[in-house]
Amino acid sequence: MSQSKLTYRAVHAVGPGKLELADKPLLDPQLGYVRIRVEACGICHTDAATVEGVFPIQWPRVPGHEAVGKIDKLGAGVQGWSVGQRVGIGFLGGSCGYCERCRGGDLVNCRNREYTGVQQDGGYAEVMLIKASGLMSIPDDMSSVDAAPLLCAGLTTFSALRNSSAKAGDLVAVLGIGGLGHLGVQYARHMGFEVVAIGRGADKAELAKKLGAHHYIDSTAPGLAAALQALGGATLVIVTASGGTAIKETVKGLRPRGRVIMLGATAEPINV
Ligand SMILES: [Zn+2]
Ligand SMILES: [Zn+2]
Known part of the structure; x- marks a missing residue:
């Protein structure tokens, strides 16, 4: 995909059991988010719950919560991550950092959590917008394809x-x-x-x-x-x-x- 192109391809669920290939507008990451170019995304059984509409889905929704890619743009306020860095995202799409559960160290149960591929678009796409607090860094000696399934199943x-x-x-x-x-x-x-x-x-x-x-x-x-x-x-x-x-x-x-x-x-x- 060329850098000048202002859309990216994604596969999204448009209704129960129905996946379609779509061109989506390339948006800048908002406050606290990064944008990544997806290199690999695993397929988890839980993706079926998105595709079949078992989760409270707002159609259309891009499934996929075992995604690895390189950061290509940082939103405002993002610290500790850099453009070009290879990162991964799993099902937990990041924590808010301010609710009482986050303050108590229980980030997994953040009251404001959003699940990747459920409330946020996932990795069946060339591009993803991800809350920086949900990112994991991927070691250089591990391929994106090998790393992806570790983000949920692993x-x-x-x-x-x-x-x-x-x-x-x-x-x-x-x-x-x-x-x-x-x-x-x-x-x-x-x-x-x-x-x-x-x-x-x-x-x-x-x-x-x-x-x-x-x-x-x-x-x-x-x-x-x-x-x-x-x-x-x-x-x-x-x-x-x-x-x-x-x-x-x-x-x-x-x-x-x-x-x-x-x-x-x-x-x-x-x-x-
Ligand atoms: Zn999963
Ligand atoms: Zn929280």
Whole structure:
């Protein structure tokens, strides 16, 4: 896209289930915002909630909350960021800094937060306007394509592991080896845990081992809880997939004081 062009291309949702390619006017970033040229954007399952209108969407809306790009313009009042810097933005589109939750250090629950791709246009576009308080800097040695999925799927699994009470050497299970789980297994291995991958069927075993899992358990075979107990019982289970029965089994596979962290709960009931 040439710099003189005053529009940029974006894919926006115009109604439930309907995405269209559009030319949008190139606007300057407002106070506290930056404008980026998007280099990569991951596709998250939550984007479907924007596209299908499950979120309170004002059409049209550009989905995408795993975006990486270079800053090409700073709005007034933006400090600590520079033009040309490569940055990323996730689902949390930045905090206000003045509400009582922000002042208490709980930026994630900012009362004035706006979600990327929900209240603010997201990264299915050549250009994005982003609140500077939501930016993350991207290391030079990581490609934009590799960094993008870490901004939601990666952050979700990494935060769960990092904020858990499990310590290196503990048995940690990752239930579901999909978009979140395949990252969770890699993080868990690199954080020094003894890693159990739990997937549906035997065909995910090879991938799970390649990603760093020490053990693999097929959740469709009987004896999931017993298999975890045979390994000593899990200190932590990260649930990244739906499936009430498998979740119930992992609870029975915990060691005393073990914990289950649910990432992405569904409407399906879990009987424990
Ligand atoms: Zn997401
Ligand atoms: Zn706030």
